[in-house]
Amino acid sequence: MVSSRIPKIHVVKIVKKWHISFMEAKEMAKPVYGRGKYQAHQNYIDYMGLIVKHPNFKGMPNATSENGKINWQVSSGKSTSFYKYYLERFEWWVKKANSLKVLGKGNSDDRFSITARLVSPTGYRPCRLCGKSQNVGYFYLNHVLTEYLNRETKTSLFSKKMPIDEAIKILSGIENEKQIEERLEKIFPERVDFFKKLGFSKEAFEKSNYIRSVYLSPGFMCNPPDRLDGFHDYCHLCRATKDPGRSPENLKSYLHDRRVFELWSDGDWLIADALYNSAGAGKCYICGKKLKKISPDHVGPLACGFKQLPLFLPTCGPCNSSKNRRMFLSDIEILIDYEKRTNESVASWQVQPLWDKYKLLVKNDRDAKELSDYMRAMQDFYLRTLYSLFENGYSEYLTTILHPEYALFKVKFDKLDSSDLTFASFSKTPINTKLRNSLSNRIIRIAFEELMLYQGKSIVDRKVRKIYVDNFSGKIDEVVTEAKKVPLSQDMKNWDKAIKANISSAKKESNISSLRSKKIDSKKYTALSKKLRQVFSILSGSTAIPLS
Incomplete structure (x- = not known):
């Protein structure tokens, strides 16, 4: 954290640089972030001075006051005095995007984010907190690329948030030049033109940092026209730990267990997550x-x-x-008891026939493991079937499987014991807020993104037992054939375009929100849903699990 004390020499520098009074300079030297928890780093203050004078930002409305003070931030809140400048700056960004011939209109299709990265004077900027310079664009390994490179090279040399040029240097010590080139072209097909001009170099990634990638993360998130230069104050290294809005307590209010969306599970995820987030001090039931x-x-x-x-x-x-994901006999017994108490199946519909067929036949831990392995294989087949539907343009249908509406409730538990997460009862209350609606759209985005990532790993890589391989492709073809009996309407095409678009998460969620405002006619998918259930019922019926 930067010291709260403002060095006098910094204030003097600002006085000389901007020709303002000592008190004005002192005030300018201590801009704070958000709730006033952190002071701006001197490197950031110097950067602000560079930007307001740079020709790339010429004509920026209300960039400085008459006394020379930099007006770095405007507000989108209509009740604030800064709102008129927000609108003026919005128009500035539209004109700038137009001048650069960025595709789209207004702020559509990620235009402002692309523009902000294109007009950045150096492609780098300092973080307001740590003062370290970071690339403003897609330049750092995300968890997907990190896992991929470590898996492919059979090492643990690659880490999340590592600059891509460092990753290339590491690769050069493991693979030959041709292998690296082939790998990078495969991972980054959208950057091939830059590779041809600049080689597989740091410069190629610096020049193309405005191009989105599912394998790279940006050094700074974009937010034009909120900040004058179009970027968030925090770099990717500080954001997770220093941003007040991303504190563990605050994140609990809107971050939920991604696995339920990644795995397209049934069940009321809101209740389960609320309970999960209530965990407190306790004792491990396995090791004590x-x-x-x-x-x-x-x-x-x-x-x-x-x-x-x-x-x-x-x-x-x-x-x-x-x-x-292994189950023991005791887990099976707990699940069966839960079904008896609640009169509700514990299994999602795609694995329920298999669960119902064998749950009472499990006699020991070995049997429990066998059942869990077979259910895991069935779940894998289910996700790959969903991906085939997605690939063939049936995104709209797949959204009917998800339950984003659960986000619009809050949960309260009665007599909750946080040490073992047991409770007497719970109640749900509707809560229709902007944050909750945003979460409901986010759920859909996450589910589809994870479905695409899931398909990218083979059955072997996911350590799934090859139980259904012989019937796999044929059964998927049956489902897709049934799906194609439903003609692709314009609404269906709009859903598919929105889900597959290579745009920012925020923009994608906004598009999803717009599409959700129009009710989906689920009746046209009745036959398809019936076919899906029939396929999994047949597979379950023909499966023989070797229990004791």
């Missing part, structure tokens, strides 16, 4: 270790197709990780 905060373990693993349920066991992190 006392914990400041338990790691809740889903009794029915989501990866095996179980529903998202308010049913957890308290574990420590290591025991939870080692247990992974």
Whole structure:
């Protein structure tokens, strides 16, 4: 954290540089972020001075006051005095995007973000907190590329947030030049033209940093016209730990267990997540270790197709990780008891026939593991079937499987014990806020993005037992053939375009919100839904699990 004390020499520099009074300079030297928790770094203050005078930002409305003070931020809040400048700056960004011939109109299709990265004088800027210079665009490894490179090279040399040029240097010590070129062309087809001009170099990625990639993260998020230069104050290194809005407590209000969306699970995920986030001090039920905060373990693993349920066991992190998606006999017994108490199946519909067929036949831990392995294979087949529907243009249908409407409620538990996450009862209350509506759109975006990533790894890579391989492609073809009986309407095409568009997350969620305002006619998909269930019912019926 930057010291709260303002060095006098910094103030004097500002006085000389901007020809203002000492008090004005002192005020200018201590801009704070958000709730006033952090002071701006001197490098950032100097950067602000560079930007307001740079020709790339010529004509920026209300860039400075008469006394020379930089007006770095405007507000989109209509009730604030800065709103008129927000509108003026919005128009400035529109004109700038037009002058650069960025495709689209207004702020559509990520235009402002692309423009901000194109007009950045150097492609780098300092963080307001740490003062370190970071690339403003897509230049840093995200978790997807990190895992891919470590897996492909059979090393652990690559890390999240690593600059791409450092990753290339590491690759050069492992692979030959031709292998690296082929790999980079495969990962970054959208940058091939830059590779041809500049080679597979740092400069190629610097010049193309405005191009979105599912494998790279930006050094700074964009937010034109809020900030004068179009970027958030925090760099990607500080944002997760220093941004007040991303504190663990605040994130609980809108971050939920992604796995339920990644795995397209049934169940009321809101209730389960509210319970999950209530974890407190307790004891691991496996090793007995006392914990400041338990790691809740889903009794029915989501990866095996179980529903998202308010049913957890308290574990420590290591025991939870080692247990992974494996079930024990005791887990089976807990799940069966839950069904008896609630009169509700614990399994999502795609694995329910298999669960119902074998759950009472499990006699020991080995049987429990066999059942979980087979259910995992069925869940894998389900996700690959959904991807085939997605690939063939049926995104609209797939959204009917998700339950984003659960986001519009809040949950309260009665007599909750945070040490083991048991409770007497719960209640749900409607809550229709901007944040909750945003979450409901985010759920859909995450589900589709993860579906695409899931398909990218083979059955072997996902360590799924090859149980259904012989019937796999044929059954998927049956489902797709049934789907094609539903003609692709314009609404369906609009959904497909919105989901597959290579645009910012915020813009994609905005497009999803617009599409959701028009009710989907689910009746046209009745036959397709019936076919899906029929396929999984047949597979379950023909499956013989070798139990004791």
